[in-house]
Amino acid sequence: MKTYFQLLTAALILLVASCGQKDELxxxxxxxxxxxxxxxxxxVSIEELEKNIAEMDPDFARENRKSILITTKEAKLGQFDHFVEVTGSVLSKKNVSISGEVSGxxxxxxAVEGMQVKAGQPLARIDAESIQRNIEEVEKQLELASTIFEKxxxxxxxxxxTELQFLEAKNRKETLEKNLAGLKTQESRTVIRAPFSGTVETVLIRLGELVQPGTPMFQFVGDSDLFIEADVSERYIGVVSRGDSVEITFPSINETLRTKVSAVGAIINPNNRTFKVEVFLPRMANVKPNMISVLRIKDYESENAVTVPNYLILQDTRGDYVFVVEDGHxxxxxxxxxxxYRDITEIKDGLSGNxxxxxxxxxxxxxxFNVNIAQQ
Incomplete structure (x- = not known):
């Protein structure tokens, strides 16, 4: 019985203590x-007081303004180059249309389209049967005329x-020799050959087709004498000159080379207000006619220019400005x-570069403003 009352008393003590702890919490x-x-x-009262004091005391406002977390970038002093960027196209001085010279x-x-050929390689053949018959006939006449002349x-x-008989025999023989040479020349022209090494761009004839002198048969492009032609805005007249250095990039093959302006046009195109610029192109294995290229022609340079990123330059009614960090402000x-040029601007005045x-x-x-520079 005693044990029961002891346990009950302990439980009551714990309950009272628990209630006391809850009341205290x-x-x-x-x-x-x-x-x-x-x-x-x-x-709220402090902020209201700060606002009222700041309106009456600007120095207090600057001193008590919250610091703004920023990162920094240094102005640069050094070489600055400006380029004119235009798109050009690769052309060939040996882009020709090959036509037939005889009928047949x-x-x-x-030849097939895209075929690489050497100079003099046959591309097509025209029926020469009638010419060959004429050659045989003239050869027989020449044989007789030669015999008569010798006698x-x-x-x-x-x-x-008489001298007249001798001169007539000689003239007959020489005339037939010239006729034979002309017929053989015509016979040789029945075989259409590549005028120089290059690529057959387009085949314009079909087997069995009847052609006449002047009929286009092939579009042929040489693999040498390539150049780039581009249209440059007329505002660069006097800036772009023959001999200027040019950096050329071919986006399709991701290759870049440096060459020179070989010719500058003297006429302005009234439709787009541009003039032609021709750039010499050395022989390159992967470069093909009509390939697109990007030309970068240097038109300005400064050895000691102060430059900053474009996006840091702001503008107000007074002009352009940037924010610099001085003594934590x-x-x-x-x-x-x-x-x-691209994302960099030259600063002529206002910054020293440091x-x-x-x-x-x-x-x-x-x-x-107070600023706090973040660790970068």
Whole structure:
């Protein structure tokens, strides 16, 4: 029985202690809430006072303004180059249309589109049967005329016969020789040959087709004497000259080379207000006619230029400006722009090249703002 009452007493003691702890915790929570409300009210009062004082004292406003977290970028002093960038096309001075020189039916076509051929290699053959018959006939006539001339010449040497007979025999023989040479030339032209080494771009005839002198048969492009032609805006007249250095990039094959301007056009195209520029192109295995290229022609350079990224330059009613970091503050510095190439701008005046510029966060700062530079 005694043990029962002891256990009951202990349980009651624990219950009372637990209730006491809960009451104490609730009291502390109430006190915390009260303090928070007091702190919030006090913070509002402080902010209101700071605002009122800042309106009356600008120095106080600058000193007590919150620091803005930023990153920085240094202005650069060094070489600055500006380029004119235009798109050009690879052309060939040996881009020709090969036509037939004699009439006849196409007997054989040896070339196919895209075929690489050497100079003099046969491309097609025209039926030469009628020419061959004429050659055979003239050869027989020439054989007889040669025999008559030889006999007449022996008689003339022996003072027999007249000079007129000798001259007629000679003239007959020489005329037939010229006729035979002309027919053989026509026969040779029945075989269409490559005028120089290159590529058969287009085949314009078919087997069995009847062609006449002047009929286009092949579009042929030589594999040498390539150049690039581009249209340049007329505002660069006097800037782009013959002999200027040019950097050429071929996007399709990801290759770059440096060459020179070989010719500058003297006429402005009234449709797009541009003039032609021709650039010498050395022989390259992967470069083909009509390939697109990008030309970078240097038109300006400065050895000691101050440059900054474009996006850091802002503008107001007074002009262009950037923010520089001085003694933990952002300072508004007005600048004079020079030329811009891609994402870099030359600064003509306003910076010396050793300034630290506000980078990330440059749109959140103002003149005289406190700044805190983040670790990069």
């Amino acid at each position: 609730a009291a502390k929570k109430e006190e915390l809430e009260s303090k928070k409300k007091e702190a919030a009210a006090l913070r 039916r196409v007997q054989e076509v040896m 007449q010449e022996r008689l003339w040497n022996q003072q027999i016969g 952002s300072v508004k510095r007005y600048v004079e722009r020079g030329r811009t 300034e630290v510029l506000v980078d990330k966060g440059f749109r959140e700062v103002g003149d005289g």
